[in-house]
Amino acid sequence: MTGQRTTRGGRIDRTRPVSFTFDGRGYQGFAGDTLASALLAHGVRLFGRSFKYHRPRGLLAAGTEEPNALVTVSRDAARRTPNVQATQVEIYEGLVAESQNRWPGLGFDLNAVNSFLSPLLTSGFYYKTFMWPRFAWHRWYEPVIRAAAGPAHAPRLPDPDRYAQRFAHCDVLVIGAGPAGLAAALAAAATGARVILCDEQAEPGGSLLDEPAGTINERPAALWIDEALVKLGAQPNVTLLRRTTAFGYFPHNMVGLVECLTDHLATPAAAAPRERIWQVRAREVVLATGAIERPLVFPGNDRPGVMLASAARSYLHRFGVRVGSRIAVLAGCDEAYAAALDLHEAGPVSPSWPTSAMRRWARARRRHGLLVCRSLNAPPCWPRPVGGESAA
Amino acid sequence: MLIINCPYCGPRPELEFSYAGQAHVARPADPSATGDDEWTAYLYLRTNTRGVHAERWRHARGCARFFNALRDTTTDRFRRDLSER
Amino acid sequence: MQKYSAWALLREAFGGQRGWQSQWRRASPAPEYDAIIIGGGGHGLAAAYYLAAEHGITRTAVLEKSWIGGGSTGRNTTIVRSNYLFDESARLYDHALDLWQDLAQVLNYNVMYSPRGVMMLAHGVHDVQVLKRHVHANRCNGVTNEWLSPEEAKAFCPPLNIEPNIRYPVLGAALQRRGGTARHDAVAWGYARAADALGVDIVENCEVTGIRRDASGAVAAVETSRGLIKSRRIGVSAAGFSSVVIGLAGVRLPIESFPLQALVSEPVKPVVPCVVMSGSIHAYISQSDKGELVIGAGTDAYTSYTQRGALHVNSHTLAAICELFPTLRRMRMLRNWAGTVDVTTDRSPIIGKTPVPGLYVNCGWGTGGFKATPGAGHLLAWTMAHDEPHPIVAPFNIERFRDGRLIDEAAAAAVAH
Numbered sequence: 068m069t070g071q072r073t074t075r076g077g078r079i080d081r082t083r084p085v086s087f088t089f090d091g092r093g094y095q096g097f098a099g100d101t102l103a104s105a106l107l108a109h110g111v112r113l114f115g116r117s118f119k120y121h122r123p124r125g126l127l128a129a130g131t132e133e134p135n136a137l138v139t140v141s142r143d144a145a146r147r148t149p150n151v152q153a154t155q156v157e158i159y160e161g162l163v164a165e166s167q168n169r170w171p172g173l174g175f176d177l178n179a180v181n182s183f184l185s186p187l188l189t190s191g192f193y194y195k196t197f198m199w200p201r202f203a204w205h206r207w208y209e210p211v212i213r214a215a216a217g218p219a220h221a222p223r224l225p226d227p228d229r230y231a232q233r234f235a236h237c238d239v240l241v242i243g244a245g246p247a248g249l250a251a252a253l254a255a256a257a258t259g260a261r262v263i264l265c266d267e268q269a270e271p272g273g274s275l276l277d278e279p280a281g282t283i284n285e286r287p288a289a290l291w292i293d294e295a296l297v298k299l300g301a302q303p304n305v306t307l308l309r310r311t312t313a314f315g316y317f318p319h320n321m322v323g324l325v326e327c328l329t330d331h332l333a334t335p336a337a338a339a340p341r342e343r344i345w346q347v348r349a350r351e352v353v354l355a356t357g358a359i360e361r362p363l364v365f366p367g368n369d370r371p372g373v374m375l376a377s378a379a380r381s382y383l384h385r386f387g388v389r390v391g392s393r394i395a396v397l398a399g400c401d402e403a404y405a406a407a408l409d410l411h412e413a414g415p416v417s418p419s420w421p422t423s424a425m426r427r428w429a430r431a432r433r434r435h436g437l438l439v440c441r442s443l444n445a446p447p448c449w450p451r452p453v454g455g456e457s458a459a
Numbered sequence: 460m461l462i463i464n465c466p467y468c469g470p471r472p473e474l475e476f477s478y479a480g481q482a483h484v485a486r487p488a489d490p491s492a493t494g495d496d497e498w499t500a501y502l503y504l505r506t507n508t509r510g511v512h513a514e515r516w517r518h519a520r521g522c523a524r525f526f527n528a529l530r531d532t533t534t535d536r537f538r539r540d541l542s543e544r
Numbered sequence: 545m546q547k548y549s550a551w552a553l554l555r556e557a558f559g560g561q562r563g564w565q566s567q568w569r570r571a572s573p574a575p576e577y578d579a580i581i582i583g584g585g586g587h588g589l590a591a592a593y594y595l596a597a598e599h600g601i602t603r604t605a606v607l608e609k610s611w612i613g614g615g616s617t618g619r620n621t622t623i624v625r626s627n628y629l630f631d632e633s634a635r636l637y638d639h640a641l642d643l644w645q646d647l648a649q650v651l652n653y654n655v656m657y658s659p660r661g662v663m664m665l666a667h668g669v670h671d672v673q674v675l676k677r678h679v680h681a682n683r684c685n686g687v688t689n690e691w692l693s694p695e696e697a698k699a700f701c702p703p704l705n706i707e708p709n710i711r712y713p714v715l716g717a718a719l720q721r722r723g724g725t726a727r728h729d730a731v732a733w734g735y736a737r738a739a740d741a742l743g744v745d746i747v748e749n750c751e752v753t754g755i756r757r758d759a760s761g762a763v764a765a766v767e768t769s770r771g772l773i774k775s776r777r778i779g780v781s782a783a784g785f786s787s788v789v790i791g792l793a794g795v796r797l798p799i800e801s802f803p804l805q806a807l808v809s810e811p812v813k814p815v816v817p818c819v820v821m822s823g824s825i826h827a828y829i830s831q832s833d834k835g836e837l838v839i840g841a842g843t844d845a846y847t848s849y850t851q852r853g854a855l856h857v858n859s860h861t862l863a864a865i866c867e868l869f870p871t872l873r874r875m876r877m878l879r880n881w882a883g884t885v886d887v888t889t890d891r892s893p894i895i896g897k898t899p900v901p902g903l904y905v906n907c908g909w910g911t912g913g914f915k916a917t918p919g920a921g922h923l924l925a926w927t928m929a930h931d932e933p934h935p936i937v938a939p940f941n942i943e944r945f946r947d948g949r950l951i952d953e954a955a956a957a958a959v960a961h
């Protein structure tokens with residue numbers, strides 16, 4: 068799977084190129100790219116190493132559910148932020164990112180020898196050994212284990228940034244600005260209620276951003292989002308918070324939010340706070356956080372090149388990145404059909420899906436001349452991760 | 460942070476209040492005539508109810524008055540209508 | 545009991561991991577036992593183990609309403625220390641600390657006891673006086689504890705901020721080198737496995753809903769969600785739920801249950817080499833072997849069984865941590881939770897007999913009972929086996945509240961994690 072930039076489409080601004088570095092190498096993306104999408108567009112497949120066995124890991128997702136692509140982003144010596152998901156980093160001019168949990172490098176990681184020891188390092192192995200001699204746990208074994216654990220280094224210098232906080236009250240707090248969240252906010256705002264709508268993404272719209280062909284009330288999705296935002300923006304009783312994650316639901320409808328204010332900016336104002344904690348007391352809370360696709364379980368499913376079907380669509384439609392040139396599609400939900408068709412439009416695809424249902428899709432597939440493997444039990448249908456050996 | 464209904468000021472955030480423990484714990488009228496067991500109960504024994512708990516709060520950073528309230532200690536919800544002066 | 549060792553791991557590595565036995569049986573309750581322990585936390589499991597191992601009472605059951613170790617044992621920040629002020633406490637906690645030393649070998653389970661040092665910070669003149677008093681009192685009792693200047697404290701824990709102009713300046717610290725941490729799950733599982741091997745039944749999903757007494761008033765049986773189970777010897781070790789369980793026998797305890805919260809950060813390479821506690825600002829921190837910063841807060845203000853607390857309590861703690869460790873400010877928290885802690889007026893536990901014959905109690909450990917797990921279990925077992933309080937726990941009886949013999953660690957330190 069080698070990604071490439073499409074010639075058109077996506078919500079990126081192709082007139083505004085942005086330069087950044089990853090592991091010391093310079094790359095260029097566009098305004099609106101995440102670190103993940105920009106690197107994927109350059110054919111980068113390897114984003115990290117797994118915690119214990121240091122197996123090579125690529126992108127699995129396009130959003131906050133990404134488990135593999137953890138990187139360290141640094142503005143200067145004191146502003147190093149470890150363990151950020153590449154899918155959540157908006158690139159800016161001069162961004163410096165590094166991969167983690169590898170030595171000496173991401174491509175060649177000596178710690179990967181742990182993989183060969185995997186039969187020894189079964190889950191919970193540490194409860195069963197390291198007990199002899201008596202004092203040795205604390206003096207010998209623990210220091211080695213502690214040094215190996217933790218994928219990144221904590222910052223070493225005092226954090227010079229400022230942080231702000233605010234208390235807020237509202238009638239309705241809507242968490243998630245996808246179609247459901249936007250509709251809930253619109254409906255609540257129309258009654259005159261004080262509404263706070265927050266979304267952890269830079270851009271409201273949620274899953275609709277990945278559905279350019281979708282419609283709501285016969286309006287194209289993108290247009291519907293724009294209209295909703297205009298309506299909400301015109302209402303003084305609505306507060307829209309972007310890049311804002313709800314992190315805790317506390318007693319009596321107190322919800323904690325963290326709003327990221329400057330991490331996406333090339334040159335933040337010196338006095339601007341980096342993040343703001345909101346302690347929101349809401350009369351009602353609407354959770355409109357959508358769904359994330361559940362990954363299928365098969366040997367080697369953690370290899371670079373294996374990605375959620377929904378993520379492949381997201382990269383294509385939001386970021387104008389086709390995730391590969393030769394793609395096999397397998398998914399446990401409808402996303403497979405949509406992904407196969409969308410990706411097919413940008414190149415050939417061989418989909419494989421479990422059941423024979425879905426006549427509509429069958430028709431569409433015939434129209435597009437797609438190849439379909441039917442049965443889950445038929446071994447040839449199991450995807451072999453392209454270029455990666457599968458591990459049992 | 461709980462919202463607590465002060466019967467004098469209305470619903471206010473927990474930050475303004477001090478918890479004052481179980482309600483209706485009466486001090487024996489004549490301590491010197493009170494036996495050890497009764498005095499111990501007065502000083503130390505509490506119902507520690509799992510369920511609806513009668514308790515006292517003080518609106519310390521507000522009107523400064525004490526009042527009683529009923530709260531379910533398995534949900535932390537107050538019986539709002541039952542806070543009394 | 546299948547022996548765990550590097551050899552066992554090696555053998556299983558070649559054998560396809562097929563030879564591992566389950567660590568304890570999924571026991572169904574028998575109609576009658578010689579002893580019953582209510583509460584499958586570390587304390588209850590340890591008591592059952594010592595009843596079987598040291599007193600030969602193997603017809604024992606541990607009754608746990610959900611899964612073992614799911615109470616405070618699985619929710620705590622695992623600080624182990626023994627530098628309490630009073631003579632009685634020094635004996636009690638140091639007894640536990642002695643048992644920690646070779647617990648992994650005794651149980652054949654790596655409980656990861658890690659004596660990396662517990663440092664308690666002083667931020668004001670009063671703190672300095674209190675902690676120095678502790679250092680001196682501990683030394684008289686043979687409990688290790690030493691006083692450090694701010695510079696020495698920083699040398700022991702480099703990320704600590706000892707600038708004089710911060711809100712909570714560090715004026716010094718008391719260091720117990722023998723203190724540290726242990727792995728909470730392993731403690732529960734290690735005791736469960738060893739007790740099971742001796743014949744103890746570990747019965748999960750079994751909530752005790754009643755305690756029956758015979759005509760003489762002595763305990764006779766417990767009613768549970770899995771039926772009636774007879775026993776003439778019942779130990780209650782239900783931590784935050786102790787007053788509820790003991791209340792089933794008509795006994796009242798001088799205890800109130802409060803929420804206590806903790807948090808962990810994302811994992812990072814080693815940065816905090818020891819445990820750092822600050823009693824006066826309700827914040828403490830250590831780093832787990834997995835790399836997470838483990839941070840504990842103070843209790844919420846009101847009694848509750850929700851196992852849930854408020855955000856402002858955590859924010860206060862994190863603000864203090866950020867000031868004491870300015871390099872950690874960019875770190876993000878991954879998880880936050882609460883447990884229910886059973887607090888006595890004097891912040892010392894209650895262990896021993898109750899007014900009901902055959903009913904024993906071990907509770908009131910509040911915010912600081914994990915460290916005592918081996919000791920509490922050991923002494924509760926002794927007390928149940930002899931029907932007489934072990935000399936170390938004798939002062940920690942229920943009657944001390946009536947008799948005015950409080951062991952007032954609360955007044956002494958205002959913190960007991």
Ligand SMILES: Cc1cc2nc3c(=O)[nH]c(=O)nc-3n(C[C@H](O)[C@H](O)[C@H](O)COP(=O)(O)OP(=O)(O)OC[C@H]3O[C@@H](n4cnc5c(N)ncnc54)[C@H](O)[C@@H]3O)c2cc1C
Pocket residue numbers: 582583584585586587588607608609610611612613614615616617618619620621622623624750751752753781782783784785789804805806840882883884885909910911912913914915916961
């Ligand atoms: C956030 C937090 C941080 C802490 N930090 C520390 C620390 O750093 N150091 C330290 O020493 N201590 C600490 N403590 C305190 C410590 O966790 C407890 O004192 C200790 O774990 C108590 O152990 P236990 O086995 O008695 O209780 P638990 O582990 O709570 O076990 C009691 C068990 O009883 C069961 N039970 C209750 N009712 C019934 C019933 N009716 N029938 C059957 N079973 C029942 C419960 O389900 C539970 O599993 C902390 C506690 C918390 C919550």
Ligand SMILES: [Zn+2]
Pocket residue numbers: 465466467468469518521522523524
């Ligand atoms: Zn008031």
